[in-house]
Amino acid sequence: MRAAIRVAGFISLILSSGQSLAEYQLDMRPGVTSFSQGAYEIHTLVMWISVVIAIVVFGAMTYAIINHRKSKGHKPASFDDNLKLEILWTIVPFIILGFMAVPATKVLLDMEDVSNSDMSIKVTAYQWKWHYDYLGEDISFFSNITTPDSLSVDTSCNVEMDENYLLDVDNRVVVPVNKKIRLLFTSNDVIHAWWIPAFGVKKDAIPGFINESWFKTDKPGVYRGQCAELCGTNHGFMPIVVEVKSEEDYAAWVGIQKAAAAEAAASAGKTWTMDELMAHGEKVYATNCAACHQTSGEGIPNVFPGLKGTPIVTGDIAKHIEIVVKGVPGTAMQAFGGQLNDADIAALVTYERNAWENNTGDIVQPSDIKAAR
Amino acid sequence: MSAVIEEHHDDHHDHKPTGIGRWLFSTNHKDIGTMYLWFSFTMLFIGGALALVIRAELFQPGLQFVEPEFFNQMTTLHGLIMVFGVIMPAFVGLANWMVPMMIGAPDMALPRMNHWSFWLLPGAFGLLIESLIMSMMGMGSAPNFGWTFYAPLSTTYGPDSTDFFIFSVHMMGISSIMGAINIIATIMNMRAPGMTYMKMPIFVWTWFITAYLLIAVMPVLATAVTMMLTDRNFGTSFFDAAGGGDPVLFQHVFWFFGHPEVYIMILPAFGIISQVVPTFARKKIFGYSSMVYATSSIAFLSFIVWAHHMFTTGMPVATELFFMYATMLIAVPTGVKVFNWVSTMWKGSMTFETPMLFAIGFIFMFSIGGFTGLMLSIVPADFQYHDTYFVVAHFHYVLVTGALYAIYSAVYFWLPKWTGNMYDEKLGKVHFWVSTISVNVLFFPMHFVGLAGMPRRIPDYNMQFAEFNQMATIGAFVFGFSQLILLWNVVKTIRGRSTVKATDQVWEGAEGLEWTIPSPAPFHSFTTPPTVK
Incomplete structure (x- = not known):
C-alpha cells in the first residue's frame, strides 16, 4: 500500500514537473562579475572549438562507416601510414590549443589579482555552516540553512519546496555594490569550498590555510551557491547567500547589525527564567545541534550520539557545559565556546537537560557559563 | 602449432586439476585470467547496485x-569498487589471458605470483564490502x-572502518604491483623469436606501458594511506593542520597517484580498440609507430598534470x-590516436559485429569525454566546473563509455577464442544498442x-x-539492468549448447598469434615458440 502511494507520488511529480520544464538550464550562466563573464566566454569558446573538431572527426568516421563497408563491396585499401598527414595533425592541434591558452591566461591573471580591495570578509567553514567576519567592522555572524526538515527521509513526497529549496540561510552576507570585496577563506574542521556560480568564485576553505579571492559587481541582487567540496554528512545542506545592496542600504544594514550586537551584550548580565531559557534554547539547538543530534534528540545510531535520556545531559552539569564549550577532540563534536555567547550556551544546556522528557529541572544562567569558561 | 613435443608428462597441453581445486590452486594464466574477469563482473553488479541507490535517491x-550519511557511503564505495574492483581487474584479466597468447608464450613469466596477486583481491574487497554490510x-x-x-x-573525522579501508587499499596495491611486475617480466622475456618490440601487438604495448605506470604510482597510493594510518593511530600529523601538518599535501600525494591511475584505466582500452578496429576494417592499423609514441607521451604527461x-x-x-598548459598538451597525443583509428577505418572493408560496435561507440563517446576534459583543463572555466556534475559526466564518459566499453568490446572479441563457441550475435547487438542509448540518457x-x-x-x-x-x-536503471543481457550471453556461450563452434581464426580479418592456435585455446598456448617473421 505504501509502495503504491509512493509510485503515485512519483507519477504526479513527473506530470506536474512538465509545467516547469521551461525553466531548466542547459549552459553555464554568464554571471555578474568580470571573471564569471571571462569564464563563461572561455567556456563557450572551447566548447564551440570542440564541437567543430567533433563534426570534422565524427563526420569522417560516419562517412567511412556508411561507405567503406564490406556489404557494399568495398575492398580494403593497403595504406597504413602517411607521414605528412601525421605531422599535420600533430602540429595543428598545438596551434588550436594556443588560441585557447591566451584568453584563458588573461582571465586567470585578472582573477588572481586581489590587490586594492575596498573591504575584506573572512569566511570560516564549519561542519555544516559558514561564519562571516567583516574585518575592521566588528560584524560577525554564522549563516545556517533554513529549509525546514531538509535532513530527514520523507517517503511521502510531500516536502514543500519553493524555488530556494536548500538554498536559503538565516543570515545573509550583505555587501555594497561596485566595491572590490576581498574574501579570506579558512576552515575550522575539514575542507569545504565556497562557491557562488554568478561570481565565478570557487575556493577551498582549508584548515590551517588562508585562501583568498575577490569579487566586484555592479548589479544589486541576491546570489546563491553551495558548498562544493564533500565535507561530511550534511555537505549538501550548507548553502551560501550573498546580498549585494546599494551603498546606502548597506550602511543601514551595518547600523542594524551594530545595534543588535549592543543589545545582546546588554542582556548578557540579566537572570533568565526557565521559560525564557527553554524558548531560546530550542532555537539555539535547532540551528546548531539538530543537524547531528536530530530535532528528536535521538541522534543517528552509531554516527552521532543521542541526547534523550543519556547521562551526558542528565548527569553532571559542569561536565555537560564543558563538552558544549570545549567540544570533544577527535570527533565531530565542535567547541561551541567560540561560536555562541554565554546566554546562548546557558539556554542550550538548560534546554537539553529538560527537553525530550529529560526533565532534570536544572536551570543554567549565563553567569554560570561565564564562570565555567 | 598443435604439434607438441612431450618431454615431461606435466607439460601435456590440457593436463589440469579438476573440480574446485583447479580454480583455488591454479597458476595457469588462462584460469587466473578467467577468475579476474568473473571477479570484475561480480563487482560490476555490486558497484552498479550502489549506483542505482544513488540514482534512486536523486530521482x-x-x-x-x-539518509545523507548512507548516501555518502554509497558514493564512496561505488567509486572504489568501480575503479579498483571492476576496471583494473578486468584489464589485468584480459592481460593474463591475451598477453602470453599474443606474444607466443606458454604462460605468464611468474605463475605463482600471478596466483597470489589474484587471491589478494577477494580479501581486499571482502574487507571493504564487509564494512558496508556492518553499516x-x-x-x-x-x-x-x-x-x-x-x-x-x-x-x-573518518569512521572506525577507515582502518579496514586502509588495509584493503594496501592489499589492492600489492596485488596491482605484482600483476604489473609479472606483465613486464612476461613481455620482456617471453616473446616469440622474431617478435621485436616494434612488432608487438598494440594491446601488448599499451599494457607494457601501463605496467610501468602501475609500478611507479601504486607505492605512492600506499604512502598516502600509510600516512593516514599513522595520523589516525600513532599520533603523527602529516595531514593535520593543528599538529603542523598540511591537508593539501594529501591531495598532492593522492593525485600524483590518481592522475597516472586515470591512464592506467584507459591505456589498455586504447590497446583493445587498436586490435578490434583493424580486424573489422580488414586493414592494418594506421600509424603503428605513432600509436606507440602517442601512448608513451600520454604516459609521460600523466606524471606532470x-x-x-x-x-x-x-x-x-x-x-x-603550468598545470593548465601541461594538461592541454594531453589533447595532442590523444587526438593522434583518434585520428589513427579513423584513418584505419577509412577505405577499409568494414563489418559491424558486436566488438566493432562497442569499439566505434568507444571512439565516439570517449572523444566526448576527451573534449570535456579539454574544457576542464582551462583554469578559469574549471573554477565553475570543479566538483559539479559536469565533472561527473566527464569521467563517466571516459570510464563507462570509454574503459568499460573497451572491455565489453574485448570480451565479445575474444570470447569465441576462450570458449570455442561463438556468442549470440543478435543478443550482443541488442546489448550494444540498449546500453548505448541508455548510457547517454544517463x-x-x-x-x-x-x-x-x-x-x-x-x-x-x-x-x-x-x-x-x-x-x-x-x-x-535501463543501463544497469541491460548489463544482464551480457551476463546471459556469456553464460550461454560458455555452455555452448545452442551456439556455433568458433573457427581457429574466428574473425575473417583477424591477424596475430592468438588466432593461429585452436579455439578454445589449449591450456598452455604455445609449448614451442612460434616464429614471427
Whole structure:
C-alpha cells in the first residue's frame, strides 16, 4: 500500500514537473562579475572549438562507416601510414590549443589579482555552516540553512519546496555594490569550498590555510551557491547567500547589525527564567545541534550520539557545559565556546537537560557559563 | 602449432586439476585470467547496485530512500569498487589471458605470483564490502569520504572502518604491483623469436606501458594511506593542520597517484580498440609507430598534470598556468590516436559485429569525454566546473563509455577464442544498442545540471535540477539492468549448447598469434615458440 502511494507520488511529480520544464538550464550562466563573464566566454569558446573538431572527426568516421563497408563491396585499401598527414595533425592541434591558452591566461591573471580591495570578509567553514567576519567592522555572524526538515527521509513526497529549496540561510552576507570585496577563506574542521556560480568564485576553505579571492559587481541582487567540496554528512545542506545592496542600504544594514550586537551584550548580565531559557534554547539547538543530534534528540545510531535520556545531559552539569564549550577532540563534536555567547550556551544546556522528557529541572544562567569558561 | 613435443608428462597441453581445486590452486594464466574477469563482473553488479541507490535517491528533490550519511557511503564505495574492483581487474584479466597468447608464450613469466596477486583481491574487497554490510546492520559506518578520501575528512573525522579501508587499499596495491611486475617480466622475456618490440601487438604495448605506470604510482597510493594510518593511530600529523601538518599535501600525494591511475584505466582500452578496429576494417592499423609514441607521451604527461584536480585549493598563479598548459598538451597525443583509428577505418572493408560496435561507440563517446576534459583543463572555466556534475559526466564518459566499453568490446572479441563457441550475435547487438542509448540518457544530462550549478556528492538538490536528474535516473536503471543481457550471453556461450563452434581464426580479418592456435585455446598456448617473421 505504501509502495503504491509512493509510485503515485512519483507519477504526479513527473506530470506536474512538465509545467516547469521551461525553466531548466542547459549552459553555464554568464554571471555578474568580470571573471564569471571571462569564464563563461572561455567556456563557450572551447566548447564551440570542440564541437567543430567533433563534426570534422565524427563526420569522417560516419562517412567511412556508411561507405567503406564490406556489404557494399568495398575492398580494403593497403595504406597504413602517411607521414605528412601525421605531422599535420600533430602540429595543428598545438596551434588550436594556443588560441585557447591566451584568453584563458588573461582571465586567470585578472582573477588572481586581489590587490586594492575596498573591504575584506573572512569566511570560516564549519561542519555544516559558514561564519562571516567583516574585518575592521566588528560584524560577525554564522549563516545556517533554513529549509525546514531538509535532513530527514520523507517517503511521502510531500516536502514543500519553493524555488530556494536548500538554498536559503538565516543570515545573509550583505555587501555594497561596485566595491572590490576581498574574501579570506579558512576552515575550522575539514575542507569545504565556497562557491557562488554568478561570481565565478570557487575556493577551498582549508584548515590551517588562508585562501583568498575577490569579487566586484555592479548589479544589486541576491546570489546563491553551495558548498562544493564533500565535507561530511550534511555537505549538501550548507548553502551560501550573498546580498549585494546599494551603498546606502548597506550602511543601514551595518547600523542594524551594530545595534543588535549592543543589545545582546546588554542582556548578557540579566537572570533568565526557565521559560525564557527553554524558548531560546530550542532555537539555539535547532540551528546548531539538530543537524547531528536530530530535532528528536535521538541522534543517528552509531554516527552521532543521542541526547534523550543519556547521562551526558542528565548527569553532571559542569561536565555537560564543558563538552558544549570545549567540544570533544577527535570527533565531530565542535567547541561551541567560540561560536555562541554565554546566554546562548546557558539556554542550550538548560534546554537539553529538560527537553525530550529529560526533565532534570536544572536551570543554567549565563553567569554560570561565564564562570565555567 | 598443435604439434607438441612431450618431454615431461606435466607439460601435456590440457593436463589440469579438476573440480574446485583447479580454480583455488591454479597458476595457469588462462584460469587466473578467467577468475579476474568473473571477479570484475561480480563487482560490476555490486558497484552498479550502489549506483542505482544513488540514482534512486536523486530521482527527485527531497530525501526519499536513504539518509545523507548512507548516501555518502554509497558514493564512496561505488567509486572504489568501480575503479579498483571492476576496471583494473578486468584489464589485468584480459592481460593474463591475451598477453602470453599474443606474444607466443606458454604462460605468464611468474605463475605463482600471478596466483597470489589474484587471491589478494577477494580479501581486499571482502574487507571493504564487509564494512558496508556492518553499516547496513547498524554497526558503525562504512567509508563515507568519497573515493578520493581527502584528509582530514578521512583521518580525524573518518569512521572506525577507515582502518579496514586502509588495509584493503594496501592489499589492492600489492596485488596491482605484482600483476604489473609479472606483465613486464612476461613481455620482456617471453616473446616469440622474431617478435621485436616494434612488432608487438598494440594491446601488448599499451599494457607494457601501463605496467610501468602501475609500478611507479601504486607505492605512492600506499604512502598516502600509510600516512593516514599513522595520523589516525600513532599520533603523527602529516595531514593535520593543528599538529603542523598540511591537508593539501594529501591531495598532492593522492593525485600524483590518481592522475597516472586515470591512464592506467584507459591505456589498455586504447590497446583493445587498436586490435578490434583493424580486424573489422580488414586493414592494418594506421600509424603503428605513432600509436606507440602517442601512448608513451600520454604516459609521460600523466606524471606532470596531477594538480589540475586541485585548481581550487589556492595555488600560486604560475603553478596554475603550468598545470593548465601541461594538461592541454594531453589533447595532442590523444587526438593522434583518434585520428589513427579513423584513418584505419577509412577505405577499409568494414563489418559491424558486436566488438566493432562497442569499439566505434568507444571512439565516439570517449572523444566526448576527451573534449570535456579539454574544457576542464582551462583554469578559469574549471573554477565553475570543479566538483559539479559536469565533472561527473566527464569521467563517466571516459570510464563507462570509454574503459568499460573497451572491455565489453574485448570480451565479445575474444570470447569465441576462450570458449570455442561463438556468442549470440543478435543478443550482443541488442546489448550494444540498449546500453548505448541508455548510457547517454544517463550521463549526457549531467553536463547540463553541472553547468547549471549542481555540486556533486549531494543527496538532495534544488528544484531547478529536477528534470535532468529524473532523466539520468531512468537511464541508469535501463543501463544497469541491460548489463544482464551480457551476463546471459556469456553464460550461454560458455555452455555452448545452442551456439556455433568458433573457427581457429574466428574473425575473417583477424591477424596475430592468438588466432593461429585452436579455439578454445589449449591450456598452455604455445609449448614451442612460434616464429614471427
